[in-house]
Amino acid sequence: MDQRIKEAVDLFTDVMVYGTEKVIKSVDHPLWKEYSPEQMQMLKLISKEERITSSRLAVLQSVHKSAISSRIKKLLQKELIRIAETEDKRTKVLEITDAGREVLQQSDKALTDYFEKLLSEQIEDQEIEQFLIIFRKLKEILKMDGV
Template identity: 80%
Template sequence: MDERIIEAVDLFQEVMFYGTERVIRAVDNPLWNEYSPEQIQTLKLISKEEKITSSRLALLQSVHKSAISSRIKKLLQKDLIRIVQTEDRREKLLELTEAGKEVLEQSDKVLTDYIGKLLSDQVEDEEIEQFLIIFRKLKEIIKMDGV
């Protein structure tokens, strides 16, 4: 396998793992005290999918269904998501409530402001453009692969 691909995967994973940790440690925002990173990620996935099953959430977050059940329960208690019945009574879908959309909007703003500040002095505009081109292409490739 091409060594560059191995390095790219490794770098991507490191940015995800350590980036999340750094943001949580560096950003002093009440949002992080009230909601766990996993809860925010769950809200983000529900937002992206609009309506989603708990099984799909578990798959996307690479966790057991019991972990998703716990997150869903907490988000339901906080009125950030709701359960939507489908025509097939056996299937239940999750969607964001208005409160959930507001929390996600706040989280996105905090993250965008922090990352923007972090990158502004260290990354050139051309590098950001290259990053966007590559990640847009990667997103399309992954979508075509059925994910």
Template identity: 70%
Template sequence: MDDRIKEAVDLFQEVMFYGTEKVIKGVDNPLWKEYSPEQLQMLKLIGKEGKTTSSRLAVLQSVHKSAISSRIKKLLQKEVIRIVQEDQKDRREKFIELTDKGKEIFMKSDKAVNEYIENLLARNIEDEEIEQFLSFFRKLRHIIKMDGVE
């Protein structure tokens, strides 16, 4: 593997791991006291997907289905998600979607994270660098989707 690609992958992973930790510790919002970071991430994933299955959430969050089941149970109790059946014939296939309350929580949490990151980066990142970042990640998203990963 090209050493530059290896370094890029390593840097990306470091930013994802340590950046996530910094954001979790840095965001001061009441939602982050009521919901765990994993629950908020799950709400974001469901919000982005529209509706999804517990199996898909387990893959996206890289955890066992039992962890997803626990999170789903807690979020159902808080009335931020609901279970829906698309196909009345196949009762095994159940989808999870956000309730109106869940959509509101997702939007508020997303706003808090975006504001925190914007404040963190605003004084350190130039406009040209932001454009390069966007260009690169749009291209990367396209490549990943072209390989059938969604």
């Protein structure tokens, strides 16, 4: 294996794990105190997929379906998501509500503001462009159109 690929995987994993922890601790916004990172991620996934089953959410969040159930219950109680009408009554499909979109929009703004400050102080514009080019290619390679 090319050592650069191994290093890229290691760096990506480190950024995802430790970066997520740092962001969660650093972003000071009331929403991030009210909702767990897992709930926010779930809301984002439901928004991107538009309509999604709990089984698909469990796969995307890499957890057992029982963990998904409690997150769904909390988001339903806060009316951030709803159970969509479907022809097959046995399958529950979830979709985001307007209130959920608003929460997501506020969260995205807080994240964008945080990263804008972080990046503008430490990363050059051309490096940001390179990052975007690489991640667009990676997304295309992985065919992550819905995610």
